[in-house]
Structures are given as structure tokens and as C-alpha cells.
Amino acid sequence: xxxxxxxxxxxxxxxxxxxxxxxxxxxxxxxxxxxxxxxxxxxxxxxxxxxxxxxxxxxxxxxxxxxxxxxxxxxxxxxxxxxxxxxxxxxxxxxxxxxxxxxxxxxxxxxxxxxxxxxxxxxxxxxxxxxxxxxxxxxxxxxxxxxxxxxxxxxxxxxxxxxxxxxxxxxxxxxxxxxxxxxxxxxxxxxxxxxxxxxxxxxxxxxxxxxxxxxxxxxxxxxxxxxxxxx
Amino acid sequence: xxxxxxxxxxxxxxxxxxxxxxxxxxxxxxxxxxxxxxxxxxxxxxxxxxxxxxxxxxxxxxxxxxxxxxxxxxxxxxxxxxxxxxxxxxxxxxxxxxxxxxxxxxxxxxxxxxxxxxxxxxxxxxxxxxxxxxxxxxxxxxxxxxxxxxxxxxxxxxxxxxxxxxxxxxxxxxxxxxxxxxxxxxxxxxxxxxxxxxxxxxxxxxxxxxxxxxxxxxxxxxxxxxxxxxx
DNA sequence: CCCACTTTGTGCGTGCTTTCACAAGCGCGT
DNA sequence: ACGCGCTTGTGAAAGCACGCACAAAGTGGG
Numbered sequence: 183x184x185x186x187x188x189x190x191x192x193x194x195x196x197x198x199x200x201x202x203x204x205x206x207x208x209x210x211x212x213x214x215x216x217x218x219x220x221x222x223x224x225x226x227x228x229x230x231x232x233x234x235x236x237x238x239x240x241x242x243x244x245x246x247x248x249x250x251x252x253x254x255x256x257x258x259x260x261x262x263x264x265x266x267x268x269x270x271x272x273x274x275x276x277x278x279x280x281x282x283x284x285x286x287x288x289x290x291x292x293x294x295x296x297x298x299x300x301x302x303x304x305x306x307x308x309x310x311x312x313x314x315x316x317x318x319x320x321x322x323x324x325x326x327x328x329x330x331x332x333x334x335x336x337x338x339x340x341x342x343x344x345x346x347x348x349x350x351x352x353x354x355x356x357x358x359x360x361x362x363x364x365x366x367x368x369x370x371x372x373x374x375x376x377x378x379x380x381x382x383x384x385x386x387x388x389x390x391x392x393x394x395x396x397x398x399x400x401x402x403x404x405x406x407x408x409x410x411x412x413x
Numbered sequence: 414x415x416x417x418x419x420x421x422x423x424x425x426x427x428x429x430x431x432x433x434x435x436x437x438x439x440x441x442x443x444x445x446x447x448x449x450x451x452x453x454x455x456x457x458x459x460x461x462x463x464x465x466x467x468x469x470x471x472x473x474x475x476x477x478x479x480x481x482x483x484x485x486x487x488x489x490x491x492x493x494x495x496x497x498x499x500x501x502x503x504x505x506x507x508x509x510x511x512x513x514x515x516x517x518x519x520x521x522x523x524x525x526x527x528x529x530x531x532x533x534x535x536x537x538x539x540x541x542x543x544x545x546x547x548x549x550x551x552x553x554x555x556x557x558x559x560x561x562x563x564x565x566x567x568x569x570x571x572x573x574x575x576x577x578x579x580x581x582x583x584x585x586x587x588x589x590x591x592x593x594x595x596x597x598x599x600x601x602x603x604x605x606x607x608x609x610x611x612x613x614x615x616x617x618x619x620x621x622x623x624x625x626x627x628x629x630x631x632x633x634x635x636x637x638x639x640x641x642x643x644x
Numbered sequence: 645c646c647c648a649c650t651t652t653g654t655g656c657g658t659g660c661t662t663t664c665a666c667a668a669g670c671g672c673g674t
Numbered sequence: 675a676c677g678c679g680c681t682t683g684t685g686a687a688a689g690c691a692c693g694c695a696c697a698a699a700g701t702g703g704g
Contacts, residue, residue: 196660196661197660198660198661198662199661200620200623200624201616201620203619203623204613204615204616204619204620205600205616207619208598208599209600222680222681222682223681223682223683224681229600230600231600231601231602233662233663235662235663235664235665235684236661236662236663238681238682238683238684239661239662239663239683239684241682241683242682242683242684246682246683248681248682248683249669249670249671249681249682250668250669250670250671250680250681250682250683251669251670251671251672251679251680251681251682252670252671252680252681252682253680253681253682254682266623267619267622267623267626268619268622268623268625268626268627269619269622271626273618273622273625275618281517282513282516282517282520282521283517283521285513285517286512286513286514286516286517287614289513290513290514290614297619297622298615298618298622336625337618337621337622337625360625360628361621361622361624361625362621363614363617363618363621367439369436369440369460369461369462370462371462375628377621377624377625377628379617379620379621381612381614381617382435383518383521383594383612384435384529385432385435385436386594386610386612387504387506387529387568387594388434388435388438388498388499388500388528389431389432389435389610390568390592390593390594390608390610391498391499391500391504391528391529391568391592392431392434392497392498392499393431393592393608394499394504394567394568394591394592394608395498395499395502397591397606397608427690427691428690429690429691429692430691453650453651453652454651454652454653455651464692464693465693466653466654466692466693466694466695467691467692467693469651469652469653469654470653470654470691470692470693472652472653473652473653473654477652477653479651479652479653480651480652480699480700480701481650481651481652481653481698481699481700481701482649482650482651482652482699482700482701482702483650483651483652483700483701484650484651484652485652
């Protein structure tokens with residue numbers, strides 16, 4: 183299989199690059215399923231929706247894994263990116279808040295494309311606790327610390343209402359979880375060393391609305407609506 | 414086609430700022446609910462989880478809406494940001510793919526905090542079409558063009574499986590929708606002038622995993638945490 | 645009116661990101 | 675063996691974004 187010993191473990195991959203590696207990885211896996219053996223930066227960039235120079239620079243942060251005149255070996259690159267992202271080990275995920283969204287997340291197959299395992303589902307509502315969702319029994323939120331400890335949870339997902347999110351985050355942190363994915367529409371307050379990422383549907387919509395409005399203003403006559411002064 | 418070639422003095426708000434305006438807006442609305450009349454950049458920045466200088470610079474792109482020595486009038490700022498984001502008008506949203514995620518989105522109240530109205534739910538599965546979800550009847554995907562036209566849909570949300578997403582996106586574009594929010598794990602290919610934003614759960618998880626791994630690698634010494642042992 | 649105090653708006657230095665452009669490297673055909 | 679065509683990897687430049695630090699502008703007390 184693939185087992186070369188080189189270790190270009192350069193420290194410090196730019197954050198912008200890290201955010202794109204999963205996109206490259208997915209594009210590569212699609213190519214792999216199709217049986218493609220090698221791919222050029224140009225082709226991969228197109229599949230990932232980015233500029234090819236950017237892709238090459240991104241990959242160069244991992245090491246020199248391409249062959250000039252040929253391109254990149256798909257399988258090898260999949261492995262290298264997976265390793266860099268930490269997907270060669272398993273991560274246990276706990277989801278708190280089993281409402282509509284929590285259920286969707288629990289049932290989302292691609293969730294655990296590889297490397298991620300849903301270890302627990304928790305909720306505060308007695309009517310929900312005990313239900314079976316996605317082959318797991320929903321536990322009570324009171325067991326959070328216990329579950330984190332016993333099942334080695336390292337990533338916490340918060341899908342609760344906004345009002346409960348900060349409390350859950352605090353308990354995750356207290357229990358030793360240092361990676362949190364937050365779907366609740368609030369700004370979480372956590373100590374240094376804890377990594378929080380947020381996914382916020384209404385923020386995305388509002389950004390879309392901004393651009394849509396700008397397009398509309400530019401297209402027609404903007405005189406119709408509010409008077410925007412130019413300085 | 415929308416091209417603004419040599420506009421020397423574009424009235425452009427930086428993209429990074431646009432992405433934060435919704436966060437400020439939410440923080441302001443929370444303050445407003447609490448009855449706060451004015452707020453300093455320092456206090457608002459804390460509530461939004463950003464640096465106060467950054468917040469002031471962001472707001473300065475909208476105009477000089479603050480009062481030195483006092484701060485910002487909450488209500489006025491809420492209005493200004495709302496206007497800038499285009500929330501003073503209504504946006505009709507169509508959601509395609511009424512699986513677990515689509516249902517969650519449809520039922521997500523905060524979705525339409527203000528300015529957004531879910532105009533239609535569509536699916537391809539005959540077993541789902543006709544169901545009543547969030548006070549709406551799920552329609553068949555075949556009616557997409559008709560629905561977009563008749564209900565003035567301007568934002569399309571794609572919550573289908575990956576394989577169907579590109580097709581749905583194409584139909585949205587063909588029907589005249591130029592703002593798309595994509596939850597499917599694929600890179601959408603759309604013509605210039607169409608704005609696509611993506612929300613991708615597994616990408617977020619992978620980014621978290623990357624940082625978690627790096628922390629684990631680097632720490633080496635601090636095995637204080639429960640359950641995180643190394644050799 | 646004047647002064648002490650508060651808070652905004654922004655010039656500026658710094659560091660990160662993107663993009664261009666091209667030399668260096670590799671495979672293949674001759 | 676050699677040169678040609680293709681593709682990577684990367685300097686260098688341009689563009690953004692961030693945050694400090696401070697002048698400008700406003701408030702309130704005496």
C-alpha cells in the first residue's frame with residue numbers, strides 16, 4: 183500500500199489552507215471512486231472550485247507530493263491529507279440537543295465519512311431522553327460528564343436552543359472537551375485553548391441577502407429606494 | 414451578467430465585515446430586548462466576540478453612526494445594519510430536499526428572524542411530496558420553476574443528497590435564482606453572477622480534528638486531562 | 645466657559661492570503 | 675542521449691485584514 187517514511191512535518195499550515203484541505207480531500211475521493219490514478223493541479227483545482235496556483239501552494243505546505251510533468255497520485259495524496267487532518271485516528275463526537283437539527287446531524291451519514299464516530303446523543307427533555315435515534319439511545323444531559331469520560335468524547339456538537347448553548351459549552355469544557363462545533367445562534371464564551379467553530383444558518387442567509395441586494399441595486403436604478411449618499 | 418470593470422470608487426464593504434454584520438445585529442437585538450438604549454463599541458464587541466477596534470472599523474464602513482463619548486444608539490444601529498444587509502425587504506426562500514436536514518431548516522424558527530420567509534418546500538420522493546412540514550405542503554421538485562416564478566423565490570436552499578445538488582442548482586439558476594445556500598457536500602458549478610454559499614458539517618469537523626491533533630501532538634507533557642494519555 | 649473624562653473614527657505598521665509568472669524537474673518520443 | 679512539452683513548486687508583488695494607539699469630538703461637572 184502506501185508507506186513511505188518521509189516526514190516534511192513543517193509546523194504551521196496557514197489557517198486558510200487548513201480550511202480548504204477537506205474540500206480537496208473530498209474531490210480526491212470522488213476521483214478515486216472513479217478510478218482516476220493521477221490528477222494535475224489544474225484538474226483538481228477545477229473540481230475543488232479554486233485557483234490552481236492556490237491549490238499548489240496549499241499542497242506545498244504538506245510537502246512535495248507531486249511529480250512535475252505528471253501531477254499528483256490520487257491515492258497517495260488522499261492519505262497525506264487525511265493524515266494531516268487527523269483523520270487516520272478516530273474521533274468520538276457527542277451531540278447535545280436532539281431536536282430537528284440534532285436528529286438531522288445524527289442521521290447524516292456523510293458525517294462520519296471517516297474518522298468520526300457519534301458516541302452519544304444527549305438532551306434535556308424527558309420526552310426525548312430514551313428515544314432511539316440513529317441506532318443510539320438518547321441520554322440525559324446530566325450524564326454529559328460521565329459520557330465524555332467513559333466514551334472518550336473529544337468533539338462536542340451543540341444543537342440546542344440558543345439559551346442552553348453556553349451552559350452546555352461550559353460543561354463540555356469542564357469535562358475536558360476542547361473542540362466544539364456550535365449550531366446555536368449565540369457567541370460562545372470559552373477559555374483559551376478551546377477551539378470553537380460555529381455554523382449559523384441565519385448568518386449565511388443574511389450574507390446572501392446583502393449580495394443579492396447589492397446586485398439588485400446595481401442592476402436597475404437605485405434611486406427608487408433609500409437615498410444612499412456618496413461622499 | 415454583472416460586471417463592474419473599472420469602478421474607481423466602489424462603495425464596497427469588505428467581505429470580512431459583511432460576514433460579521435449579522436453577528437453584531439444579533440447582539441444588538443439581544444441588547445434591545447433587554448431594553449438597552451445605547452452601547453459602547455467595547456461592550457458590543459465583547460457581546461459579539463470580537464476586538465473593539467475591529468468593530469468600530471466595521472461600523473465605520475456603514476457611516477458615522479456613533480456618538481463620541483457616548484457610544485451607539487442601539488435601535489438606530491439595528492436599523493442601519495438591517496438596511497445594509499437588505500433585511501428591510503422580504504426574501505422568499507425555497508428549500509429543496511425535505512429529509513432530516515430540510516425538515517430541521519423548515520422548522521428552524523430563527524431562520525426567519527426577520528426578512529426571510531419560507532415560500533416553498535420541494536422534494537423528489539413521492540413519499541415525501543404532499544406531507545405537511547412546518548405548515549407547508551411539500552411540493553414536487555418538478556414544480557420548481559413554477560414555484561420560483563409564482564412565489565418570487567430569490568434564495569434557494571439545497572438540502573438534497575450530494576448526487577442531486579448540482580442538478581437542483583442548475584434548475585434554480587435557470588429559473589432566475591441568483592442566491593443559493595448549499596448544504597450538500599459538493600462543489601456547485603454555477604455561472605458568474607450567481608452567489609453560492611456552502612455549509613458543510615464534515616468540513617467543520619475535519620478542521621476541528623486538525624487543530625485537536627495539533628494540540629495533542631504539541632502538548633506531550635500535559636497529560637493532566639482525563640483520558641488523553643500518550644506514551 | 646473650561647476642564648477632565650469618555651468613546652469614536654482612523655492612520656499606520658504588521659502579518660496573512662492570493663495571484664502571477666517562471667525556473668526547475670520529469671516523462672516520452674525520437 | 676537529447677530535446678520538447680507538460681506540470682510542479684515557489685519567489686515576489688499586490689491586496690486584505692487586523693489591531694494598536696491616538697487625535698478628534700462629544701458629555702458633564704464646577
